[in-house]
Each structure stands twice: as C-alpha cells, then as structure tokens.
Amino acid sequence: MxxxxxxxxxxxxxxxxxxxxxxxxxxxxxxxxxxxxxxxxxxxxxxxxxxxxxxxxxxxxxxxxxxxxxxxxxxxxxxxxFPEPSLRPAVAYEAARMRLWTKQLDEGLHAATATLTLCIAVRLSHLEKPAAEFQAFLAKIPDAERRERLRLAVEKGLDSPGFAPAVRRLVRLLDEMDGTLASDPWLAGGSYSLADSAFTPYVLRLQHLGFGPFITARPHVSAWAARVFARPSFESGVRKWLNPVGVALYERQGEIAREKLLAIAG
Ligand SMILES: N[C@@H](CCC(=O)N[C@@H](CS)C(=O)NCC(=O)O)C(=O)O
The missing domain is CATH 3.40.30.10 (Glutaredoxin)
Structure with missing residues (x-):
C-alpha cells in the first residue's frame, strides 16, 4: 500500500x-x-x-x-x-507512442485548442469588460505569445490570424486519432494510458465548440470518446467540475461558428 x-x-x-x-x-x-x-x-x-x-x-x-x-x-x-494502476504501457514501443501523443499536445495542440476556445467563446467575457481593465489583464500575462494570442482573439474573433490554422491542425488531429484507433482500442495501443487521459478533455472541448460533426464523422474517435467518457475518472475528474454556464456559452458560440468551421475544414 x-x-x-x-x-x-x-x-x-x-x-x-x-x-x-x-x-x-x-x-x-x-x-x-x-x-x-x-x-x-x-x-x-x-x-x-x-x-x-x-x-x-x-x-x-x-x-x-x-x-x-x-x-x-x-x-x-x-x-x-503512485505506480498503481500504471498509466504507462509496459511495452516499450507503446510507451514511445504514448509520449508522441502527449508531446504533440505540448508542441502545438494545446495552443490550437486555446486559440479555438478564445476566438469562439472566451473573448466575449473579455469584451464585456471596460477596455482599460482588459488592457491591465493582458499586461499581466507573463508569456508574450499567450498575450498576443488573447489580444488578437478578443479583437478579431474568428478572423484572428491564428484561427483557421488552429482549426485545420485540430481536424488533422482527429484524422490521426481515427487512423490509430481503427486498429487499436487506445491511443498508445492495447492499454489505456496517459495519452488517453490527456486527450479526453481536449476532445470534449472540441465537441463543445462546434466540432461535433467532425467527431461523429470519425467512427473510431467517436467510439473512443464514448469509452473514455464512460470511465469513472471522467465523472469525478471532468463532468463534476464542468461549469454549466461556461458549457452553455461554448455550445452556443460553437453553433454560431459552425459554418465557418465547416468552410475552413473543407
Ligand atoms: N503547458 C501548460 C499549459 C497550461 C495552460 O495554458 N493553462 C491554461 C488553462 S487550460 C491557463 O491557465 N490559462 C491562463 C488564463 O486563461 O488566464 C500545461 O500543460 O500545464
């Protein structure tokens, strides 16, 4: 113990x-x-x-x-x-696959998801603030790249220069996931791993932000999502924490952005 x-x-x-x-x-x-x-x-x-x-x-x-x-x-x-239960595949090759998935999140997918969230929904709460208050908020963000991403998202929304590339990157992710999950039950192979736990909230976010049709069109991603959403860790680690007002805002704005998303995804 x-x-x-x-x-x-x-x-x-x-x-x-x-x-x-x-x-x-x-x-x-x-x-x-x-x-x-x-x-x-x-x-x-x-x-x-x-x-x-x-x-x-x-x-x-x-x-x-x-x-x-x-x-x-x-x-x-x-x-x-806390090694039990292990979330790292015992097979070396599968552990490498797991790392490649989580590395991608850190090297662009998280930023693309943040861009999507800010441009579609979160910008609205900043637009409600007096301009000086928003400028003060921006000035306190330590990282210049993140500061600029938020500034552009608030100013330009779906026309922000990072928006279309972020949508295309996330659609490519769903294609890659669907390809992998066509032959394996989990992202790294035969066992649930840190790759599956990491991508769970991202796929949920995409679902909330108007990507529902893109997910439904990929049967293996849809089946994987159903499996991870049915785990007890999803209930206690994600669903229980969701802010209903935030989710409603994401879904409403995702619906409004849908046409543009479909046009970008082609
Ligand atoms: N690479 C970091 C990214 C963390 C990150 O960007 N967190 C977001 C929320 S998902 C945040 O705190 N944003 C600050 C803000 O919105 O003010 C990690 O994986 O921990």
Whole structure:
C-alpha cells in the first residue's frame, strides 16, 4: 500500500490542462485537495500564485510541499510516484507512442485548442469588460505569445490570424486519432494510458465548440470518446467540475461558428 502524502492541486474547473491532471488523480484513486483558481478574474496572475507557477497558468501540483508544474509532467510524476494502476504501457514501443501523443499536445495542440476556445467563446467575457481593465489583464500575462494570442482573439474573433490554422491542425488531429484507433482500442495501443487521459478533455472541448460533426464523422474517435467518457475518472475528474454556464456559452458560440468551421475544414 503506497503512503499518500498530501497532494494539493491548483486548478480551474473548465481548464483542459487541469482536467488532464484530475483524470490521472482519479484513475489512480488518489485523495487530493482542491485549490480552485479563477482565471477570468486573474487569480493566476497574482504574486502568490506566480511564486508557485511563474507562467501564470493552471494546473500546479504541490506534493508534500514540493511544486510541480506543466500538466504532462505532472501526469508523468503521478504515474511514477503512485505506480498503481500504471498509466504507462509496459511495452516499450507503446510507451514511445504514448509520449508522441502527449508531446504533440505540448508542441502545438494545446495552443490550437486555446486559440479555438478564445476566438469562439472566451473573448466575449473579455469584451464585456471596460477596455482599460482588459488592457491591465493582458499586461499581466507573463508569456508574450499567450498575450498576443488573447489580444488578437478578443479583437478579431474568428478572423484572428491564428484561427483557421488552429482549426485545420485540430481536424488533422482527429484524422490521426481515427487512423490509430481503427486498429487499436487506445491511443498508445492495447492499454489505456496517459495519452488517453490527456486527450479526453481536449476532445470534449472540441465537441463543445462546434466540432461535433467532425467527431461523429470519425467512427473510431467517436467510439473512443464514448469509452473514455464512460470511465469513472471522467465523472469525478471532468463532468463534476464542468461549469454549466461556461458549457452553455461554448455550445452556443460553437453553433454560431459552425459554418465557418465547416468552410475552413473543407
Ligand atoms: N503547458 C501548460 C499549459 C497550461 C495552460 O495554458 N493553462 C491554461 C488553462 S487550460 C491557463 O491557465 N490559462 C491562463 C488564463 O486563461 O488566464 C500545461 O500543460 O500545464
């Protein structure tokens, strides 16, 4: 029996990177303490939080007083520190496949999903603010690339220069997933792994943001989504945290963006 020292997760209800870690915690049945960070009011940019996570993003895990950032790294840490049940395939080749999936998320897919979310939906909550308040919010974002992405999303919405490339990248992802899942039940091969837990909230986000027809058109992705959404870790790590007002906004705006999404996807 592994002794579980205190695990505290700084996270946000609707954040995909946070959900990614909550699923791992739930898959492993680990007890954890929640510290909810309100991203819209800028809690992540406050000095106290920045001292834990200098990037001003969620999630951050604190284990026994030690801080770990970056959701992919946190997932790997949890799997190493609490090996049962293992979320890393025992077969070396499958472990490599798992890493290639999670690497892609860190090297562009997360950014594409963030662009999609900001341009379709989140921009509306920033547009409601007085301009000076939004400028002050922007100025506090430590990373220049993220700052520019938000500025353009708020200013230009679906006409933001990053929007169409992000849609095309995410459609390509669904094609790649469908290809893999045509011959294997899980993304890395024969067993559920950190790749499946990581992509679960992203596919849900796509579903919320008008990508439903793209998912339905790919039968293997649809069947995989049904399987991961039916796991108990989805209920306790994702569904229970979803903010109904946020989901309704995403779905409404996703519907409005649908025509443009279909035109871009071709
Ligand atoms: N590479 C980071 C990305 C984290 C990230 O971008 N988190 C988003 C939420 S999903 C965030 O905190 N955004 C800050 C904001 O919206 O103000 C990770 O995987 O942990």
């Amino acid at each position: 592994v002794k579980v020292r205190a695990l505290r997760l700084y996270h946000n209800d609707m954040s995909v990177s946070s959900a990614k870690v909550r699923i791992v915690l739930e898959e492993k049945g680990l007890p954890w303490e929640s510290d909810h960070i309100n991203l819209r009011t800028g809690d992540a940019q406050k000095p106290q939080y920045l001292s834990l996570n200098p990037n001003g993003v969620v999630p951050t895990l604190v284990h026994d007083g030690r801080v770990i950032v970056e959701s992919t790294v946190i997932g790997e840490f949890l799997d190493h520190a």
